[in-house]
Amino acid sequence: MGDPILVLQGAGLTLNGNAGAVEILKGISLTVDRGETLGLIGPSGSGKSSLLMLMGGLERATQGQVSALGQDLGAMDEDALARFRRGNMGVVFQSFHLIPTMTALENVAVPLELAGARDAFDRAEAELRAVGLGHRLDHYPAQMSGGEQQRVALARAAAPRPAILLADEPTGNLDGMNGAAIMDMLFGLRDRHGATLVLVTHAPELAARCDRVVRLVDGKVADGQVAA
Template sequence: MREPLIDLSDIHLTLGRGDVRTDILRGADLRMKAGETLAVLGPSGSGKSSLMAVIAGLERPTSGRATVLGEDVGALDEDRLARLRGSGIGIVLQSFQLLPTMSALENVSVPMELARTPEATVRARAELQAVGLGHRLTHYPAQLSGGEQQRVAIARATAPRPRLLLADEPTGNLDAANGAAIIDLLFERAGTAGAGLVVITHDPAVAERAGRTVHMVDGRVTE
């Protein structure tokens, strides 16, 4: 039996100290198999983004065990976490997070070059073509629409061929038509890569696309 992509057990995350101490995650449990598509649904403030941050190794749990791609992310140093994200985890955010001084091609290829991925530029060009931006390779983010910028972000996430894709409100800055197209593309690219996909959302229509949906309620995960 293959190990799960994600195995979270009794995850607590507390931020701040003293009077400003806030319990964000309160015993969250989550298990996800390879190739699965999962939606995490819940209102603002329920802990969805914090859960993703723990999975990605961007936040270390205060207590509990977080195993992602077979690694205990709470025990990894920053270098090993960066390598895990660079090769095994692709991340797509609501705000695109593209570098304004780099072209679409550079935004996708440079992170792979820094990770010493072979044929980074070739792979970046192929992935941009796959998301429908083969004609926009030399354009900068300011020259692209919001939908096009999110396509670049998806290409950047999928080009390293990760085993796990994480998307946090990927349609939050887009209109309905562009949002629907981006969700279609996200699921299509994850399927092509054979990657597991976690979509953080507050939109039930987006959640319906996933093979399984869980809900965040007061920092806990409910099926």
């Protein structure tokens, strides 16, 4: 038996759109163990990103239950969820979501400051140096390439030492060389901090590096796959 860190039991997600209710995810039961790297793959529209959002408490399951570190995410209000994420999760998106008016150093320091870390800027600098951006500390996002911005986003997600690192198409907006570098850094962060890593990807070479891959089709785990 493993040490479960993320547990989904019959989790579903239905969203209301202009055309009525749309069932995005249908009865997902899935367990991710501490320290595991899980790849989520499948065609566009299959629900991969939505599943990642459920795991991070960024979307609420409309059916079933989602638990992280033994806590029922559905039982938390928005403030409690935000505090829980801040203390336990790092999220990396395909679009970098950096604050344009802040330097790289300030962007990475933000979550640490929110968590009350007195050494926020020292830790932010160390994390940026670890992803090869020691020379970009005082640069703003608009002054950096896409690959550099994604490295800042990675450093920001990893700086609070989250137990769970969630990445949604982290190489999707990058060319091959930058994408390969981000892949190496992502797995390096996992190794360095011992985080559990869940990532959505279309890149076969990225999925191949995961301990386990789950394929989604039409909002469900594909037949023949053992999800737990």
